[in-house]
Amino acid sequence: MSRVTKHSKWRYVLLGAITWLAAFTLPQTAHAEYADVVINNYADAAGIRPAVFPHWFHRIRFRCKVCHADLGFQFKAGGNKITMAKIIDGKFCGACHNGEIAWSVENCAMCHSGIPGTPTHFHGSTVQRLIAPAYKPVEKQ
Amino acid sequence: MKLRSKSVFLGFALSLAISGPACSQGFVEIQAGGVEDMPLDYAPEYSPVNEVALPVDEVIRVAQVGGANIFNRNLKKQKMKNAPPPEDGIHDTENEGTFVLQPPLEAYEGLPPSDFGNYVDWVKALDEKKLSPRWDRVDSSEEPFVMDMDIVRPVNASVPDVVFPHRQHTEWLACSNCHPAIFIPQKGANQINMSAILLGQKCGVCHGKVSFPITTKSCKKCHSKPKPADWQPPLSEATLKNPWR
Secondary structure, three states, X not given: OHHHHHHHHHHHHHHHHHHHHHHHHOOOOOOXXXXXXXXXXXXXXXXXXXXXXXXXXXXXXXXXXXXXXXXXXXXXXXXXXXXXXXXXXXXXHHHOEOOOOEOOOOOHHHHOOEOOOOOOEEOOOHHHHOOOOXXXXXXXX | OHHHHHHHHHHXXXXXXXXXXXXXXXXOOOOOOOOOOOOHHHOOOOOOOOOOOOOOOOOOOOOOOOOOOOOOOOOOOOOOOOOOHHHOOOEOOOOHHHHOOOOHHHHOOOOXXXXXXXXXXXXXXXXXXXXXXXXXXXXXXXXXXXXXXXXXXXXXXXXXXXXXXXXXXXXXXXXXXXXXXXXXOOOOOOOOOHHHHHOOOHHHHOEOOOEOOOOHHHHHHHEEEOOOOOOOOOXXXXXXXXXXX
């Protein structure tokens, strides 16, 4: 009897250790806020983390029209080809992130906060949630 | 009294059905007072119909075919709603700026909840004046040009017809955001279907990415005008031409 309990106890300890290890080593599934955009057109190549744009934060402060009509942001993740040169010229993010309306560009780590290697995408978009990926090519026989 | 006569009649009919007119076997005559002061002996024994007793030593069977038969295999489970940036899986925890960013739940306090997207009803929040986002980049006093015009789009399928409300959209967007690039401002000029929307075209340019997503819970936000009471789904060609019909 005692032998059985001893055996099962150690089994649980081992199982616990494995799950604990797995939790740290396996890639974690992302569950970021809906409509967060990761922009990685040039960031990885330039040796900096990709930028993460939180729509929810900006929506509380501005209506869609301000960026998407006045500032010329296209309705497409990564479709605006934003560079730091354009930003310091006062275009795109730089229209507000200039130290007057919002904090200035020297706060690199605030935007460039994504996990390196993350591709440009809309987090939680419907296309991402489709079970059969829309972009999967049809295999020819 | 009504109950009594009804049960007597029922009992009579039952006895007739079982053993002919002359026999009254199994017939329970209810007393004058009705069901309440019926003698206990007459009360029928309660036996649950739908309950099935569990076997005492039941063996729980587990599939032995690898991981093929997992329940909800293709569903991505959302583990955490409105996770703070360091825990959301896209922000780098080795970046000190990640910990300066505001957690969404902090900003959503007091905003009306919803079942999908950010779990915030943004339109309702604006209607209830819980938010006051600027219409202009610098001038906070500028007001949007709101156009209140509903457009009804009939749907061939049995789902309710679509009502497009201009009001909610013009509170956030300028006309030029949608017209004429995404939607031609002319009746009958726009072909819209759910496949296109799911792939990010037409309404899907925003819905499914930023504004409320396309889920089973959100269908009725657009498909909101019920079909007339006498509406019948049109029969398909294959049914109409079916030779064995």
